[in-house]
Amino acid sequence: MSTMSVAIPEVERPWILPSKGRVGMFSLITAESAIFTIFVVAYIFYIGKSLTGPTPQQVLRLPIFNTICLLSSSLTIHLAMRALESGNNARFKLLWFLTFALGSIFIVGTGREWHHLIYDEGLTISTNLFGTTYYSLVGLHAFHVTVGLVALGTVLALALAGKVKQEHAYQTGVLSLYWHFVDAVWVVVFTVVYLIGR
Amino acid sequence: MASDAVTIPSSTRLPQEAEGTWLETLHGWVTTVDHKRLGLMYIGLALVFLLIGGVEATIMRIQLAVPHAHFVSPQVFNRMFTMHGTTMIFFVAMPILFGFANYLVPLMIGARDMAFPRLNAWSFWMAAFGGLLLYFSFIGGDGLYGAGSAPDVGWWAYAPLTSPAFSKGHSTDYWTIALLVSGFGSIGTAINILTTTLSMRCRGMTLGKMPLFAWLNLVMSGMVLIVISPLTAAQIMLMIDRYLGGHFFDTQAGGSATIWMHFFWIFGHPEVYVLVIPAFAFVSEIVPVFSRKAIFGYPVMVAATVGIGFISMSVWAHHMFTIGMTSYGNAFFVATTMAISVPTGIKIFNWLGTMWGGKIRYATPMVFCLGFLFQFLIAGLTGIMLAAAPWDWQLSGSYFVVAHFHYVIVGGILFALFGAFYYWYPKMTGRMLDEVLGKWHFWLFLIGFHLTFDFMHIPGILGMPRRIYTYEPGRGWEGWNMIVTIGVIFQAAAVLLFVANLVRSYFKGAPAGNDPWDAWTLEWSTSSPPPAYNFAVPPEVKSRRPLWDLKHPEDPDWKYE
Ligand SMILES: [Cu+2]
Numbered sequence: 227m228s229t230m231s232v233a234i235p236e237v238e239r240p241w242i243l244p245s246k247g248r249v250g251m252f253s254l255i256t257a258e259s260a261i262f263t264i265f266v267v268a269y270i271f272y273i274g275k276s277l278t279g280p281t282p283q284q285v286l287r288l289p290i291f292n293t294i295c296l297l298s299s300s301l302t303i304h305l306a307m308r309a310l311e312s313g314n315n316a317r318f319k320l321l322w323f324l325t326f327a328l329g330s331i332f333i334v335g336t337g338r339e340w341h342h343l344i345y346d347e348g349l350t351i352s353t354n355l356f357g358t359t360y361y362s363l364v365g366l367h368a369f370h371v372t373v374g375l376v377a378l379g380t381v382l383a384l385a386l387a388g389k390v391k392q393e394h395a396y397q398t399g400v401l402s403l404y405w406h407f408v409d410a411v412w413v414v415v416f417t418v419v420y421l422i423g424r
Numbered sequence: 425m426a427s428d429a430v431t432i433p434s435s436t437r438l439p440q441e442a443e444g445t446w447l448e449t450l451h452g453w454v455t456t457v458d459h460k461r462l463g464l465m466y467i468g469l470a471l472v473f474l475l476i477g478g479v480e481a482t483i484m485r486i487q488l489a490v491p492h493a494h495f496v497s498p499q500v501f502n503r504m505f506t507m508h509g510t511t512m513i514f515f516v517a518m519p520i521l522f523g524f525a526n527y528l529v530p531l532m533i534g535a536r537d538m539a540f541p542r543l544n545a546w547s548f549w550m551a552a553f554g555g556l557l558l559y560f561s562f563i564g565g566d567g568l569y570g571a572g573s574a575p576d577v578g579w580w581a582y583a584p585l586t587s588p589a590f591s592k593g594h595s596t597d598y599w600t601i602a603l604l605v606s607g608f609g610s611i612g613t614a615i616n617i618l619t620t621t622l623s624m625r626c627r628g629m630t631l632g633k634m635p636l637f638a639w640l641n642l643v644m645s646g647m648v649l650i651v652i653s654p655l656t657a658a659q660i661m662l663m664i665d666r667y668l669g670g671h672f673f674d675t676q677a678g679g680s681a682t683i684w685m686h687f688f689w690i691f692g693h694p695e696v697y698v699l700v701i702p703a704f705a706f707v708s709e710i711v712p713v714f715s716r717k718a719i720f721g722y723p724v725m726v727a728a729t730v731g732i733g734f735i736s737m738s739v740w741a742h743h744m745f746t747i748g749m750t751s752y753g754n755a756f757f758v759a760t761t762m763a764i765s766v767p768t769g770i771k772i773f774n775w776l777g778t779m780w781g782g783k784i785r786y787a788t789p790m791v792f793c794l795g796f797l798f799q800f801l802i803a804g805l806t807g808i809m810l811a812a813a814p815w816d817w818q819l820s821g822s823y824f825v826v827a828h829f830h831y832v833i834v835g836g837i838l839f840a841l842f843g844a845f846y847y848w849y850p851k852m853t854g855r856m857l858d859e860v861l862g863k864w865h866f867w868l869f870l871i872g873f874h875l876t877f878d879f880m881h882i883p884g885i886l887g888m889p890r891r892i893y894t895y896e897p898g899r900g901w902e903g904w905n906m907i908v909t910i911g912v913i914f915q916a917a918a919v920l921l922f923v924a925n926l927v928r929s930y931f932k933g934a935p936a937g938n939d940p941w942d943a944w945t946l947e948w949s950t951s952s953p954p955p956a957y958n959f960a961v962p963p964e965v966k967s968r969r970p971l972w973d974l975k976h977p978e979d980p981d982w983k984y985e
Contacts (some may be wrong), residue, residue: 246539246623253615253649260653261660264687268661268672277678352669355678362664362672 247400255407258370262411265366266418269359273423276354282424285347292335293416296371299328300409303402313392319385325405326378329371336368360419367415370408377401457541458956459526462548464852466523469552470516471923476559477511478919480504482912485876489909491897501893502576507558509579510599513695514606515555517837521702522551522613524844525641527852529617531947531954532635534626534963539619543612550609554602561598575599578891580688581662583673583681588666597666600659607656614648617641626946627964633985635945635968636725640705643729647698650737655691658684682747689740696832697736700800701729703840704771707793710847711775713943714790715782718969718981721774728767728774735764745816754813761811765804772801787941788862792843795870799835806831806881824884830877842869842922849926850940854952855933861925865918872914879907944969 273282306321340361343349351361381398384390390398444452453461484504487495496504526544530537538544562574575595577585586596621642625634634642662684664670671677673684712719719725741749741757749757775797784790806828810816819825842865849857883901895901939948946963947954949971967973967981 241627243623243625246619249619249622250540250615253618253645254611256646257611257615257649257653260650261657264654264657264690265661268683268687271680271683272672272678275678351664352671355671358664358670358672358679362661362670366660 245396247396248403251400251403255403258407259411262366262414265359265363266414269363269418269423272355272359276356278354280347280349280353280356282356282360282419285343285349286420286424287339288420289335289339289416292332292339293412295328295335296332296409296412299325299332300406302328303405307395307399307402310390310392310398311395315385315391318390319382322378322382322385326375326382329375329378329405333368333371333375336364336371363415363419367408367411370411374405374408378405457537457545459530459538459541459544460852460954460956460958462544463523463525463527465548466519466526466551469548469555470520470523473511473515473555474520475919475923477508477516478916480508480511482916484508485909485912487893488895488905490906491895491902493894496893498893499576502578502891503574505891506575506578506599510558510575510603511555512833513579513699514603515551515558517699517833518606518610519548519551520841521644521699522547522610524706524841524848525617525644525702526613528848528947529620529638529641530624531851531950531958532638532945533621533624533629534946534959534965535620535624536958536962538616539624540616544616547609547612547616550612551606554604554606554609557598557605558602561595580685580692582688583662583679583684584675586662586666587674591666597663600662600666604656604659604663607652607659610648610652611656614645614652616645618645618649621645626962629965632723633965633968636708636719636722637705637945639726640701640708640729643733644698644701644705647694647701647733647736651691651694651698654687658687658691661687682744685744685747686740689743690737693740693743694736696829697732699837700832701732703796703837704729706840706844706847707775707796709943709945710789710793710843711778713847713941714785714787714793715779716785717778717782718972719774720777720780721770722968724770725774728770731767732764735760735767739764742811742816745813746820758811758813762808765808765811768804772797772804787846788857788859788866789843789847789941791863791866792839792846795866796836796839796843799831799839799873803828803831803836819884821889822884823888823890824881826890827877827880827884830880835873835877839869839873842866845922845926847941848947849929850933850936851947851952851954853930853933854936855929856936856940857929857933858925861921861928865922865925868914868921869918872911872916872918875911875914876908877911879904879911883908939971942975944971946970949974 302321303325306318306325309315309317309321349357349360351357378401381390381401453465456462456465481504483496484501487493487501526538529535558575573593573595575581575591575598577591577596577599581596581599584590621634621638631639661670661672665672665674665679671679673679673681675681708719708725739757739760741753742761745754745757775793806824810819810825810828846857846862849855883904886900886904888895888899888901888905895905936952938951940952941948946959946965949963950958963970965973967985969981973980973982
């Protein structure tokens with residue numbers, strides 16, 4: 227509407243705003259961080275307050291391999307994004323698959339850890355405060371990894387079908403932000419549960 | 425209307441959409457992703473719950489009007505105050521404010537919709553579904569096994585009252601799931617508003633030129649992300665306790681009832697600001713237009729809002745002075761709580777400064793804002809009293825506290841909200857609300873409000889605890905309680921008049937035109953109601969008051985900003 231713009235400037239200055247996808251994802255990450263913060267606070271608050279065993283010292287083992295897998299998946303997804311942006315589709319597919327595989331190894335590893343704790347050590351969510359807080363916090367994180375894997379898997383399937391191309395780098399990049407967040411949360415969970423809590 | 429001549433017909437009203445059957449109309453509304461329709465649905469949903477919550481409050485006031493009353497049983501009374509509080513906060517205040525934000529933010533920033541329209545629809549249906557779940561708890565009563573009856577644990581649901589041992593059946597679960605579900609919806613809406621204001625502004629609208637309404641809703645959304653999430657987390661923990669045998673709040677297994685209080689109030693106090701900041705947003709738009717002056721101290725207003733947002737997250741334990749914190753803890757929360765009155769006071773001075781020397785028009789939207797200013801000030805003053813720990817030790821858990829926060833929510837937020845209805849109803853429907861009925865609504869509600877909530881402070885000071893279902897005669901409480909209940913009659917009459925006005929004006933109100941108030945923000949540049957696409961051509965702005973620039977090309981704002 228010509229009346230709206232009172233005078234049209236001779237040179238159109240670019241009007242650039244933050245991208246919707248990234249702002250939305252960062253907002254989601256903010257909300258998720260607040261949820262995790264409360265669970266982490268509860269975990270720290272209840273360290274050593276269980277009235278009965280087993281205690282973390284007795285049953286928890288450091289999930290080093292798992293951690294390496296998950297953290298390196300952050301690197302592979304970053305490289306995958308770089309590949310997609312530069313139009314190297316084959317390299318993108320390989321690295322994206324690697325990310326998906328590393329995330330899957332992590333979730334299987336968590337499953338094995340839980341199996342061990344439940345059947346060998348007799349620790350369930352209702353055993354004591356340690357069980358309650360441990361399964362809640364680690365479970366909340368594992369849930370986020372699972373959601374991430376579903377999303378990564380969808381993109382992987384689309385990529386294998388040849389539907390993910392260079393012009394989708396933006397959307398894929400927004401998803402990769404979520405995956406980086408999930409990995410970053412693991413650093414906190416690992417520190418709190420396996421280093422401070424033990 | 426003189427202003428019509430210069431208002432841009434940025435879009436001619438489309439011929440009425442082909443009239444479909446009612447089924448097609450319903451289908452259109454249910455599947456809509458249009459921010460305006462969703463906004464109206466939010467508002468409609470909230471109005472239904474407002475009436476329900478009002479009935480619950482009335483039941484409580486009838487029971488408390490005289491000592492030893494037998495209007496309802498203690499059990500029912502507990503359900504009423506639980507449902508009243510939960511309904512009013514989560515299913516009236518939140519959706520109605522989201523509704524206005526949804527409707528107005530894209531229009532004000534010159535966008536065609538929210539950033540994520542489908543997420544927007546999802547959020548609305550989450551809120552509606554949450555409300556449905558909450559009220560489904562009524563159905564079945566004690567007859568249907570497992571359905572339980574309405575929750576009776578209070579709106580803050582302190583542990584260990586919510587443990588399986590003390591809350592049998594599933595009423596508490598309905599409460600938990602309802603808040604969880606609507607909480608997800610709220611987070612979705614917050615993400616949407618935040619992204620819309622940051623990424624969808626029209627050409628030329630830098631953050632410094634964004635209308636205060638959009639700015640304040642941006643701050644509110646940021647707060648929702650950070651403060652609704654702790655409630656969500658706490659509800660997940662409560663469900664783990666109730667369904668999986670967890671021990672988060674199970675004191676017999678070493679769990680802590682206090683930590684629930686912390687988690688709840690980390691949400692609960694900032695929630696007050698989540699609700700009041702949109703009310704500030706209404707006032708910040710209405711007061712300038714009806715004072716015929718630009719807002720006084722725009723940057724300070726934004727800074728004060730952001731300041732409130734931050735400080736409000738560090739004050740929560742002023743709800744918990746009576747649990748016995750260390751003196752350092754008490755001192756910290758006293759100090760932060762008192763500090764928050766500084767930015768709040770700045771805002772009040774800004775609105776007064778806007779009115780100062782202005783040509784004030786006492787139309788209904790404005791008189792409601794004046795009521796807001798006066799009552800919010802008093803609410804703030806009793807707030808400062810309660811922020812002093814020793815005073816709080818005496819009055820915590822008494823009717824003084826109930827009177828204080830109703831002064832904030834009813835005297836402040838609801839008054840501003842009524843003002844917003846009178847101000848934007850013409851934009852949403854194309855017809856004006858009736859001014860005479862509006863003035864009746866204002867005066868009746870004002871009288872009722874002051875009868876109820878002024879006099880409610882007194883039994884509180886005299887020692888009447890909240891949440892009691894009845895009391896003995898001879899304690900000096902009965903006369904006051906009668907006055908409080910009489911006030912409800914006036915308020916109920918006023919609200920019914922308001923609803924009647926909404927319905928009547930929809931059919932018979934005077935046509936509004938694009939810009940009935942001679943206002944300055946972009947929503948008044950399109951038709952009333954706006955077309956689905958809002959603006960035929962995306963607008964471009966050069967100042968905070970684009971319509972002023974348009975109407976006064978000889979003296980535009982952008983020369984001074
Ligand atoms: Cu508070």
